[in-house]
Amino acid sequence: MAVDAAPPDPSPPNAPRVLVSKDLLAGLALVVLATFALWASARLPMGTLRSVGPGAMPRGTALLILGGGVVLSVAAVVKGGTPLGRWSLRGPLFVSLAVAAFAFTIRWVGLAVAGPLVVIVSGAASDETRPVELVVFAIVMTAFCIGLFRFALGLPIPILILPGIVTI
Amino acid sequence: MDTLFTNLALGFSVAFSFQNLGLAFIGCFVGTLIGVLPGIGPIATITMLLPVTFGLEPTGAIIMLAGIYYGAQYGGSTSAILVNIPGEVTAVVTTLDGHEMAKRGRAGAALGIAAMASFFAGTFATLVVASLAVPLTRLALVFGPAEYFSLMVAGLAFAVVLARGSVPRAIAMVLGGLLASTIGTDLDTGAERMTFGYAPLSDGLDFAVLAMGLFGFAEVLRNLEAVEHRDVVKKAIGTVLPTKADLRRSIAPVLRGTLLGSVLGILPGNGAVLAPFASYATEKKLAKDPSRFGQGAIEGVAGPEAANNAGAQTSFIPLLALGIPPNAVMALMVGAMTIHGIVPGPLVMVKSPLLFWGLIASMWIGNLMLLVINLPLVRLWVRLLDVPYRLMYPAILLFSCIGLYSVKSAPGDVLMAAVLAVVGWALNKLEFETAPLLLGFVLGRLMEENLRRALAISRGDPATFVQRPISGALLAVTVLVLLAAVLPAVRRGRKKVFTE
Numbered sequence: 001m002a003v004d005a006a007p008p009d010p011s012p013p014n015a016p017r018v019l020v021s022k023d024l025l026a027g028l029a030l031v032v033l034a035t036f037a038l039w040a041s042a043r044l045p046m047g048t049l050r051s052v053g054p055g056a057m058p059r060g061t062a063l064l065i066l067g068g069g070v071v072l073s074v075a076a077v078v079k080g081g082t083p084l085g086r087w088s089l090r091g092p093l094f095v096s097l098a099v100a101a102f103a104f105t106i107r108w109v110g111l112a113v114a115g116p117l118v119v120i121v122s123g124a125a126s127d128e129t130r131p132v133e134l135v136v137f138a139i140v141m142t143a144f145c146i147g148l149f150r151f152a153l154g155l156p157i158p159i160l161i162l163p164g165i166v167t168i
Numbered sequence: 169m170d171t172l173f174t175n176l177a178l179g180f181s182v183a184f185s186f187q188n189l190g191l192a193f194i195g196c197f198v199g200t201l202i203g204v205l206p207g208i209g210p211i212a213t214i215t216m217l218l219p220v221t222f223g224l225e226p227t228g229a230i231i232m233l234a235g236i237y238y239g240a241q242y243g244g245s246t247s248a249i250l251v252n253i254p255g256e257v258t259a260v261v262t263t264l265d266g267h268e269m270a271k272r273g274r275a276g277a278a279l280g281i282a283a284m285a286s287f288f289a290g291t292f293a294t295l296v297v298a299s300l301a302v303p304l305t306r307l308a309l310v311f312g313p314a315e316y317f318s319l320m321v322a323g324l325a326f327a328v329v330l331a332r333g334s335v336p337r338a339i340a341m342v343l344g345g346l347l348a349s350t351i352g353t354d355l356d357t358g359a360e361r362m363t364f365g366y367a368p369l370s371d372g373l374d375f376a377v378l379a380m381g382l383f384g385f386a387e388v389l390r391n392l393e394a395v396e397h398r399d400v401v402k403k404a405i406g407t408v409l410p411t412k413a414d415l416r417r418s419i420a421p422v423l424r425g426t427l428l429g430s431v432l433g434i435l436p437g438n439g440a441v442l443a444p445f446a447s448y449a450t451e452k453k454l455a456k457d458p459s460r461f462g463q464g465a466i467e468g469v470a471g472p473e474a475a476n477n478a479g480a481q482t483s484f485i486p487l488l489a490l491g492i493p494p495n496a497v498m499a500l501m502v503g504a505m506t507i508h509g510i511v512p513g514p515l516v517m518v519k520s521p522l523l524f525w526g527l528i529a530s531m532w533i534g535n536l537m538l539l540v541i542n543l544p545l546v547r548l549w550v551r552l553l554d555v556p557y558r559l560m561y562p563a564i565l566l567f568s569c570i571g572l573y574s575v576k577s578a579p580g581d582v583l584m585a586a587v588l589a590v591v592g593w594a595l596n597k598l599e600f601e602t603a604p605l606l607l608g609f610v611l612g613r614l615m616e617e618n619l620r621r622a623l624a625i626s627r628g629d630p631a632t633f634v635q636r637p638i639s640g641a642l643l644a645v646t647v648l649v650l651l652a653a654v655l656p657a658v659r660r661g662r663k664k665v666f667t668e
Contacts, residue, residue, distance in 0.1 A: 026600065092593045137562070
């Protein structure tokens with residue numbers, strides 16, 4: 001739904017200038033990324049034009065990104081940029097936690113645990129969540145996925161592993 | 169011409185087997201089922217459904233994937249008409265008049281005409297793909313590394329111009345994608361690049377992981393922040409059969425849209441995105457009474473839907489003939505085909521003609537299936553739209569995790585996607601668009617390979633890119649396109665197109 005994101009409105013001419021704008025942060029992010037890539041690829045040989053080495057492409061693109069980042073940051077300071085706006089961390093925190101929880105359990109405990117975990121943890125990301133409904137939903141969805149992926153499609157996804165007790 | 173028909177007949181003999189018809193049907197059905205959910209675009213849909221095809225033999229799997237692809241595309245139009253939420257950019261135009269028609273109790277007619285226009289356009293575009301595939305494959309033989317490199321540069325330039333938002337940011341994203349593509353083992357020298365000794369990274373980042381994290385999960389996060397405003401049509405859907413007057417009004421727009429879409433879809437760098445916009449603008453200009461547009465004019469649904477579908481179809485051409493995916497969705501299809509041991513490109517037609525022509529025939533069958541499935545099932549899709557987002561997104565996450573895990577049975581991939589979700593979210597916040605990054609990533613390896621090969625052939629003389637005529641022309645196009653994008657007049661026009 002990137003689609004309905006309106007283009008940034010140009011700030012009115014006499015609005016107070018913000019120093020830390022979205023644009024400055026964007027520029028700085030590019031500078032940090034490029035510097036990191038330059039450091040990470042520093043040991044790779046550049047080679048010659050005739051036989052281009054493995055370091056040429058990463059460092060070439062990193063330098064271009066660095067240039068772009070500098071231009072964006074300078075422009076943001078000189079011309080001013082759009083204010084940062086509100087950043088709510090709740091969504092990204094719980095969604096990535098949920099996905100990570102799945103990653104840590106799927107192989108070693110199985111889908112019967114990883115499934116409800118991802119559904120319930122991610123539920124914390126929204127304030128419209130209703131706990132009881134979510135738990136029931138988690139169980140139903142997991143059962144459905146086990147039936148579909150493991151039994152109907154035969155994918156090698158572990159369902160429940162309890163060391164010494166069961167392994168399905 | 170004769171060979172075209174023999175080839176198509178060969179294709180149909182493959183695709184018409186009972187099993188393959190069934191797979192095409194299931195693919196279209198589940199593709200639409202997921203694609204119709206508001207806020208899920210084709211990228212997320214295809215990633216989630218990838219594991220469904222794993223157990224199949226390659227031809228069947230590709231046929232089913234094609235079905236999923238069309239289903240996801242069509243599902244996007246359905247949610248555009250009924251909920252005013254386009255699944256992806258190409259369905260934006262459909263919201264303008266399609267949703268307006270739905271508000272006036274004519275949702276059925278809008279969905280019906282969209283399906284019929286798509287079917288017609290799909291049929292025509294399939295013939296275009298079939299007849300251009302052979303000559304273009306020959307063109308591929310003329311293409312050396314320098315030409316391939318320049319073609320991809322031109323494609324990326326188009327992608328930059330077609331991205332919404334600022335041009336410098338889009339360029340930075342393309343470069344970011346190129347940079348990300350260099351992670352992993354260098355194919356020429358075997359050197360480990362930016363892997364930090366972490367073994368799973370030595371194969372490079374996986375496209376499905378990158379796409380799901382940066383695009384799919386980030387989309388969920390964006391939807392979570394937006395105050396839910398779902399404008400589900402409460403009015404009756406009405407009959408899906410358009411009236412005679414509707415049909416009369418739609419015929420010309422469908423024909424024009426089909427042509428526009430077929431041509432624009434072939435362009436590298438996601439030209440297909442332009443097709444529905446161009447078609448809408450054309451119809452509005454040609455209409456006797458332009459004020460009807462935006463008020464539920466059926467031409468505003470028929471033309472763009474035809475253009476959209478024709479473009480979706482012909483964007484297979486750069487992939488099948490040259491092995492270059494023109495957009496992120498196609499790149500995902502490449503990934504899927506690679507899992508099944510098929511590397512898309514000019515060799516597929518020669519090496520496995522059954523698969524190639526079977527795929528083309530199944531494109532048409534996929535379109536037919538959509539018509540057959542969607543008209544009677546519209547009411548089921550409407551029901552799906554009532555699922556609240558608070559339940560939808562945990563389910564999306566669950567399916568996505570299973571999808572990501574089952575590609576390689578690697579929990580590390582899932583973890584990587586979790587990290588990328590935060591990165592994608594931050595990029596969105598800073599007004600960076602991730603689509604150009606994905607395209608840069610996809611083309612990165614091919615570009616580097618061809619750049620190095622071209623320079624080796626020319627003995628280190630970079631002038632080779634300009635001196636070879638085709639390559640030089642492509643680079644000239646690139647410069648023109650980029651210059652045009654920063655010219656103030658065009659910039660304003662571009663803004664208008666995307667905000668309209």
